[in-house]
Amino acid sequence: MAKLIINADSPKGTIDRNIYGHFSEHLGRCIYEGIWVGLDSPIPNTEGMRNDVIEALKKLQIPVLRWPGGCFADEYHWKDGVGPAEKRKRMINTHWGGVLENNHFGTHEFLRLCELIEAEPYISGNVGSGTVAEMSEWVEYMTFDGESPMANWRQENGREKPWKLTYFGVGNENWGCGGDMRPEYYADLYRRYACYVRNYGDNRIFKIACGANSADYNWTEVLMREAAKYMDGLSLHYYTIPTGNWKDKGSATDFGELEWFQTLEKTLFMDELITRHDTIMTKYDPEKRVALIVDEWGTWFNVEPGTNPGFLYQQNTMRDALVAGINLNIFHKHSDRVRMANIAQVVNVLQSVILTEGADMLLTPTYHVFDMYKVHQGASLISTHAESPSYEMNGKKIDQLSVSASLDTANQLHISLCNLHHSDHLEVNCDVRGRTVRSVTGRILTSDNIQSHNTFDEPETVKLMDFTNYRFENDQLIVTLPAKSVVTLRLS
Numbered sequence: 001m002a003k004l005i006i007n008a009d010s011p012k013g014t015i016d017r018n019i020y021g022h023f024s025e026h027l028g029r030c031i032y033e034g035i036w037v038g039l040d041s042p043i044p045n046t047e048g049m050r051n052d053v054i055e056a057l058k059k060l061q062i063p064v065l066r067w068p069g070g071c072f073a074d075e076y077h078w079k080d081g082v083g084p085a086e087k088r089k090r091m092i093n094t095h096w097g098g099v100l101e102n103n104h105f106g107t108h109e110f111l112r113l114c115e116l117i118e119a120e121p122y123i124s125g126n127v128g129s130g131t132v133a134e135m136s137e138w139v140e141y142m143t144f145d146g147e148s149p150m151a152n153w154r155q156e157n158g159r160e161k162p163w164k165l166t167y168f169g170v171g172n173e174n175w176g177c178g179g180d181m182r183p184e185y186y187a188d189l190y191r192r193y194a195c196y197v198r199n200y201g202d203n204r205i206f207k208i209a210c211g212a213n214s215a216d217y218n219w220t221e222v223l224m225r226e227a228a229k230y231m232d233g234l235s236l237h238y239y240t241i242p243t244g245n246w247k248d249k250g251s252a253t254d255f256g257e258l259e260w261f262q263t264l265e266k267t268l269f270m271d272e273l274i275t276r277h278d279t280i281m282t283k284y285d286p287e288k289r290v291a292l293i294v295d296e297w298g299t300w301f302n303v304e305p306g307t308n309p310g311f312l313y314q315q316n317t318m319r320d321a322l323v324a325g326i327n328l329n330i331f332h333k334h335s336d337r338v339r340m341a342n343i344a345q346v347v348n349v350l351q352s353v354i355l356t357e358g359a360d361m362l363l364t365p366t367y368h369v370f371d372m373y374k375v376h377q378g379a380s381l382i383s384t385h386a387e388s389p390s391y392e393m394n395g396k397k398i399d400q401l402s403v404s405a406s407l408d409t410a411n412q413l414h415i416s417l418c419n420l421h422h423s424d425h426l427e428v429n430c431d432v433r434g435r436t437v438r439s440v441t442g443r444i445l446t447s448d449n450i451q452s453h454n455t456f457d458e459p460e461t462v463k464l465m466d467f468t469n470y471r472f473e474n475d476q477l478i479v480t481l482p483a484k485s486v487v488t489l490r491l492s
């Protein structure tokens with residue numbers, strides 16, 4: 001039995017809805033096929049973008065979508081992707097499979113997609129192989145309202161009014177694929193590039209500097225020391241790789257109990273990572289003005305057998321659902337510093353919420369977690385105290401329960417609970433303080449076995465169901481979570 005105290009009368013601050021952000025890169029079948037099928041496609045589409053995917057993403061209430069990369073961002077030249085499609089330059093996508101990139105999906109198409117799914121755009125600029133002028137002109141092209149070379153060109157290309165653009169990343173992984181830089185060098189480059197990312201009219205850009213790779217705390221130290229006052233956000237990338245070995249990351253579907261455990265244990269490391277990066281940031285920014293933006297997170301497994309290794313296509317099981325629930329709970333807990341996160345990636349790449357195959361589309365277990373958890377977007381974090389049994393394997397121990405609670409603007413209390421155990425159910429004794437709970441409604445995601453996933457033949461193997469497994473005893477709410485489950489409850 002786990003004990004859970006929920007201090008419903010002590011809201012702690014807002015869970016920024018941008019924590020529910022997503023990431024889309026010109027990588028494999030994310031943009032092409034996953035989102036963009038082109039105007040002449042037999043797949044039903046709106047201005048070239050598939051309707052089924054638009055509908056599914058709209059339903060998730062995605063607050064923000066990052067584009068065009070990733071590693072692709074630092075070799076992307078935006079001018080190649082505007083103007084008449086047939087005249088656009090074709091390039092090699094050297095990072096991702098060496099395939100031809102015809103630039104048919106560019107700035108106008110991405111910003112239109114954001115309008116269609118009602119998400120805010122987050123654009124990553126090119127520091128690694130682009131110029132300051134190129135970055136500056138991109139922002140002018142998108143946001144300047146008036147006469148200027150870039151605004152005129154935008155109008156010639158069919159867009160009269162500028163777009164509203166808030167989030168702009170100055171480079172991506174500049175410690176690696178974005179230029180192999182040292183933090184001191186990048187900090188100076190960041191200051192230079194960011195200086196020319198202008199605010200036009202009343203558009204205000206929220207500038208995001210490239211942050212650390214996982215536990216590279218020195219990167220955060222140097223960036224905060226040298227450039228904190230020029231940035232609004234600093235990123236962090238951390239992927240869950242069960243084996244910890246990039247050469248053999250393990251299969252997405254063919255795994256046992258040990259890999260299940262290791263995956264969840266590695267996911268929980270996100271908590272320590274954020275705490276330690278936050279501590280460094282707080283040294284330079286005690287008011288927490290600079291946000292930590294976890295703009296790449298999620299599982300990274302071996303690609304599905306027979307698929308292009310450069311396309312990072314992987315299936316998504318109940319294990320991924322737990323990874324999503326745990327990470328979202330951790331982001332909530334750190335919502336005073338973590339004010340955006342973007343799971344990698346939205347369709348057909350890494351831990352996707354959607355997979356497509358030709359005209360077919362399926363929703364992954366991760367999609368369902370985002371669907372259940374959307375009640376926490378923009379809500380007030382509620383403090384919880386959990387005493388959880390340990391989940392032990394191979395000499396290691398983790399908590400069996402991961403939990404988060406929030407109060408929404410309609411004063412509704414929502415709790416999300418994850419039972420990490422592969423085989424044991426968990427009773428949770430909930431002591432809700434500060435309000436009387438009379439009724440409970442909820443939804444659950446669970447599965448028959450740890451490898452359960454949705455396929456194009458059986459797209460509903462893992463699906464959301466109503467949750468009724470609770471009872472009241474002496475004014476306490478007792479909830480029984482089946483093994484490997486994610487549950488969200490509304491307590492009224």
Ligand code: AHR
Binds near residue numbers: 072350
């Ligand atoms: O998401 C896949 C890749 O992972 C991104 O392009 C890069 O930023 C990271 O290394």
